[in-house]
Amino acid sequence: MQNSLHNKPAPRAAGGAGPARHPRALVWFRRDLRVADHPALAHALRAADQVWCVFVLDRALLHELPWEDRRVAFIRASLVDLDAGIAALAAGSGSGRAARLIVRHADAADEIVRLAALLDVQAVYAHHDDEPAALARDARVAGRLAADGRRLLTFKDHVVFERREIMTGGGTPYGVFTPYKNAWLKALHARPGLLAEHASDGDGGALAAPVAALVAPWRDGAAVPALDEFGFSARAAAALADPGLRPGATGGQELLAEFLDRMDDYDATRDFPAQPGTSHLGVHLRFGTLSVRRLVALAMERVTGGSRGAQTWLSELIWREFYQQVLHHHPHVVARAYRADCDDIRWEQGEEAEAGFEAWCAGRTGYPLVDAGMRQLTATGYMHNRLRMVTASFLTKDLGVSWQRGEAFFALHLNDFELASNNGGWQWAASTGCDAQPWFRIFNPVTQSERFDPAGAFIRHYVPELRLLGGKAIHAPWRARPVELATARITLGRDYPQPLVDHELARQRTLARFGARGSGSPVIGE
């Protein structure tokens, strides 16, 4: 789906899809850092005689991040990979032209308008970004380009189905996942061509675009500045030594190839954080270093072959799109509960709640699985999905702290932080969200630990002070006999905290908290 944010309809190519031909175009890369299957790039190459590619390291976004932010290191390394990808495309085109990525550190809106004027392009090509702040930015850019007689042309890329593409028969958005998923699958079966790749290398089938139009920026030298040239510590790059965080389309392809060997077992292994069950591709979907269409196509192939693992994995990709459409239709979730009646919940405040929140952030709650999950997050930027659910439940339902505080902490630390999924996940766990966990179902952090880390291997890795503790005591050290603690060289309260709360008492408090929330307010989507 193509959108012109300009008031005038975009000119169409005679007899074909996409914009009409024009001399010059600029492709604005944002959360789509790859050349393969890139609709905006493919459309620009088909429409224009000369095409420049740009990424803006946006000052407004970057200045809020810590100077050792792993994601910035990931983005920078992914830009180096993208630059090489563009150069390789141009080299393979036989046009004799070299091409590179233009990288700027500036206010993105200002810089795109400035660059469009400098290069005198007729159109800027980009992909939809439906986060509220990005929509506002794009509307500003479109308006300023239009004032200069240029267009911002945007295309769907980040999801298979977006915006109003999957709606109920009554024309309303879905509020429950399973019927949404069924409608999503039905829509895909009806339009299999949707997954066709937007190749730019001449051999990609119907949507392939010629690449001879790619041109180089006007200045030589390294395209991508070093981290410290735009205010970040070079030490942030150390995060890229983690084999789970391989940057760029190249890193994404490697991780994908490894995951393809495990995909069929995904349903059996995905809940056990000590096992290499999940894909670790979240960060690649976030920054578009892999195309979601490609991942869905690979999963569908296996589903057709009867793979239950692929079927479950595909469901997770559809959860991602479910939350994207929740954000699109209900942007109030960014600031408030999806369910209006849940805005009245009285979360704990004051010194004790603050101390609880800090202990949770530091992985020192005294509940080993919760602490292991939180330490995995702060040490690596990744947290296993089972632990995201357990730690979020613990913060909101054992400590009674508002989901918004947890959401913000995850947003700061997760490599794969995605506004829609993070908000959806937190509101699911806190029972304030769309198709959420019922409020009276409260995870028991000890039984979760016994079920999903039965041998305590994950806990021992991230909470090494407990590594000598054997048997069931690893899940609840305060229940260990004194001799077990002595053998494991642990004094509770000194080497490892006493549990911060009694789970059963906390459960009762949560039931009372939810029972007392406002009644009579409308509940959306049910």
Ligand SMILES: Cc1cc2nc3c(=O)[nH]c(=O)nc-3n(C[C@H](O)[C@H](O)[C@H](O)COP(=O)(O)OP(=O)(O)OC[C@H]3O[C@@H](n4cnc5c(N)ncnc54)[C@H](O)[C@@H]3O)c2cc1C
């Ligand atoms: C409190 C909480 C916060 C979360 N925050 C985020 C976030 O900021 N960004 C994010 O991408 N996911 C988030 N999730 C969803 C999920 O935990 C991660 O997508 C998953 O753990 C990423 O690991 P993976 O790439 O190995 O996933 P896999 O299990 O291999 O799944 C493949 C992909 O499917 C998508 N996916 C999987 N599960 C979900 C889900 N429940 N909801 C939405 N998409 C899903 C992701 O894009 C993921 O990469 C959150 C979940 C919870 C409970």
